[in-house]
Amino acid sequence: MPTNEQIIGQALDRIDAGYVFPEMTIEIGAAIRRRLAAGQYDELAGPVLCQLVTKHLQEVCPDKHLRMLWVDEPQSLDPADADDGRNAFLALLRAENQGIRRVEHLDGNVGLIDIRRIAYADEGASAIGAAMQLVAHSSALILDLRACRGGAPEGAAMWCSYFFPDDQVHLNDIYERSTGATRQFWTTAHLPAPRYADRPVYVLTSPITFSGGEDVAYTLQAHGRAVLVGETTRGGAHPTARHAVTEHILVTVPTARTINTVTGTNWEGVGVIPDLSVPADQALDAALKAALGRLGA
Structure with missing residues (x-):
């Protein structure tokens, strides 16, 4: 059974090796090791330990993706199985319909898609396409991202691709610390459902909306393709790797x-x-009202 010093040491090693802003890692490590030496973690274990270390990490570096997490499902510690959390997230997506909670047809021929996770573009393409097929003939569309907690950048680009006419829109770039390379994300050329490029789109947001959900909202807003309705989102823009340091403790490192x-x-x-700033629980009504007003319904 590893000690807290060993657990936290491994987590700090992962942060030092991978964090996207390497100049921050010395300060992060020094602050946590001071607390470790002072005995602040001695009597702690499980989720409580993870919560306190995360709090202290984010006091030094306010990056909401930088965390130590407790998971109930045992994780493999075999280096051969390391995949930055992809397989675990794939399993979650399969259990949650690739992140799509519901699709509805609202009054005035307005479509609604409730998205809770942003799936990978490869496995999620058919489910995303099925949802978009169901709203293909609506007059306006509402994407509900109020409970979307994140997901894959490739999936965010696929969702966004539906709202542009072709594959010629450069959406964003992602800089990777490990390679020093910058990857470009463009709209996708071939989609499994019709594009939705010529009608109004509204995106609902809340303080829960995070990471990949924020990616979709921010990208559509920045490119002038959607009106955002609700509350300011949580604020996590760094793609992240997940590393098991024990069977039940992960460290998430923005890379x-x-x-x-x-x-x-x-x-x-x-x-x-x-x-349009409104309380999150009123965002759907506000967006529907705005859509109907724009449609003259």
Whole structure:
């Protein structure tokens, strides 16, 4: 059974090796090791330990993706199985219909898609396409991202692709620390359902909306393709790897940063600010009212 010193040491090693802003890692490590030496973690275990270390990490570096997490399902510690959390997230997506909670047809021929996770573009393509097929003939569309907690950048680009006419829109870039390379994300050329490029789109947001959900909201807003309705989002813009340090403790390390091609920046730390600010629980009614008004219904 590893000690807290060993657990936290391994987590800090992962942060030092991978965090997207390497200049921050010395300060992060020093602050946590001071607390470790002072005995602040001695009597702690499980979720309580993870919560306190996460709090202290984010006091030094306010990056909401930088966390130590407790998971109930045992994780493999075999280096051969390391995949930055992809397989675990794939299993979650399969159990949750690739992140799509519901699709509805509202009054006035307005479509609604409730998205809770942003799926990978490969496995999620058919489910995303099925949802878009169901709203293909609506007059306006509402994407409900109020409970969307994140997902894959490739999936965010696929969702966004439906709202542009072709594959010629450069959505954003992601800079990877490990390679020093910048990956470009463009609209997808071939989609499994009709594009929705010529009708109004509204995106609902809340303080829960995070990461990949914020990516979709921010990108559509920045490119002038959607009106955002609700509350400012949580503010996490850094793609992240997940590393098991014990069977039940993960450290999540932001390894890259997003750069929007319109704004030249992202939503890290500030969130995505809606165009129409209303309490999150009133956002659907407000968006539907705006859509119907625009349609003259």
